[in-house]
Amino acid sequence: ENVLTQSPGILSLSPGERATLSCWASQSVSSSYLAWYQQKPGQAPRLLISGASSRATDIPDRFSGSGSGTDFTLTISRLEPEDFAVYYCQQYGSSPWTFGQGTKVEIK
């Protein structure tokens, strides 16, 4: 299976700063079938990005995704207070679908 590794495990930043989250795949992700999700405590995961770079409905444009092959990035241009959460990448290019272990973005 395609193992996804996210870095860093924890990102400590202040509101207004830029966040850069990485996701590496052990095998190339076909057709850039990679998604990003945000999860807050006690809540369901929320889709942010699909197809590596397409923002989901109602997702603010401060969230952007990029990458292809085995290297992908989620960037939050200016952190808002509501952005502090755990972020997961997930590939849907080869079965079984797999997730990264998550990056926690916490307030510094």
Added chain:
Amino acid sequence: QVLLQESGPGLVKPSQTLSLTCIVSGGSISTGGYYWTWIRQPAGKRLEWIGRIYTGGSTKYHPSLESRVTISVDTSKNQFSVKLTSVTAADTAVYYCARGKAVAAGYYYFDYWGQGTLVTVSS
């Protein structure tokens, strides 16, 4: 707005069968183009895709669980279910149901998720 809600026992004894149902509202489960999926997350571990069912009834499961898992759909009740047999403590996790939006036949990402339900396997 599509909503998914998991329901089922929060405690299951070892060797027994875990059964959960996901009730879908705000959209018909019979609508084509969606893969109805179960995902779980043991405490402190990453999310794990369990399997999915398509509207027509075709299923696909994680290879590590294939011998123990069954996903079914009840279109009359707009819900789908998962059964996992012969459970052990390793099956203790938060279980999520999710809607997979197809981008091509067999390929989908998750656009709506349930809140999740904790299932503990313990005697």
